[in-house]
Amino acid sequence: MTNRPQRGKITSTPAGDLPRWVRDEIMHTAPKARRDPALIELSNGIDAFASERYGKASHHLEKAKDLAPQAATIRELLGLSYYENGQWQKALQELRTFRRIAGDPMHMPVEMDSLRALEKDRDIENTWDRFRKLDAPRAVQDEARVVYGSYLLEKGRIREAWKVADPGRLVSSPAESTVRRWYVAARIALAANDHQSARKLIKAIAAHDEDFPGLLELRAQLG
Known part of the structure; x- marks a missing residue:
């Protein structure tokens, strides 16, 4: 059995500079004659993605996918490009394929957000349960x-949403993902008319980033 190359984070790859683990992945998954063309299209796709030209990224990555359909990195970045372009069904398909190939759940939140946009409530519930x-x-x-809590809030399931968001202890040096969780929790607290909790969360968010997106709206709602 051939060992799969160790994967890294494709979104942290410098534009136009493919790291060893990406090259190894293509070597393991594509026929010899297709490897160099696949690497060229993938490199162009990464360059476009890094420049937020998601349509162009999709164009190159679709070509790369045709050349190396079992390369998890290609399916991952193609799915994220579709997601950024609002092509929810295509994003969902590619990210599910990425998860199946790589065995990595890192983009399941993006899958759930795509399902939210597609209004596939049962699939959102099933994905969250998994x-x-x-x-x-x-x-x-x-x-x-963040995604599932927002979904529950939209559905008016306030008590469930609060349990999911569960802001926990408001630490002084939170991760960015934790601050986004606090933001959703603050929205839920406001919807529940729990102004005390909302005020604490807003203060914690502001202490971390006074310009956090949506903070002004939260303050306006709090009054």
Whole structure:
């Protein structure tokens, strides 16, 4: 049995500079004649993605996918490009394929957000139930709670939403994903007319980032 190359984070790859683990992945998954063309298209796709040209990124990554369909990195970045372009169904398909190939749940929050946009409530519930059983990294857990908590809030399921967002202890040096979780929790607290909790959360968010997106709206709602 051939060992899969150790994966890194594709979104942290410098534009136009493919790291060893990406090259190894293509070597393991593509026929010899297709490897160099796949690497060229992938490199162009990463460059476009890093420049937030998601349509162009999709164009190159679709070509890379045709050349190396079993490369998890290609399916991952193609799915994220579709997501950024609002192509929810395509994003969902590619990110599910990425998860199947790589065995990595890191983009399940993006899957759930795509399902929210597609208004597939039962699939959101099922994906959340599957995610809860996995041992995902803390940052991924935070993002999943942000998405699912927001979904429950939209559905008016305030008590459930609060349990999911669960802001925990308001530490002085939070991770970015934790602050996003606090933000959702503050929205839920306001919806529940729990102004005391909302005020504490807003203060904690502001202490971390006074320019956090949505903070002004929260303050306006609090009054």
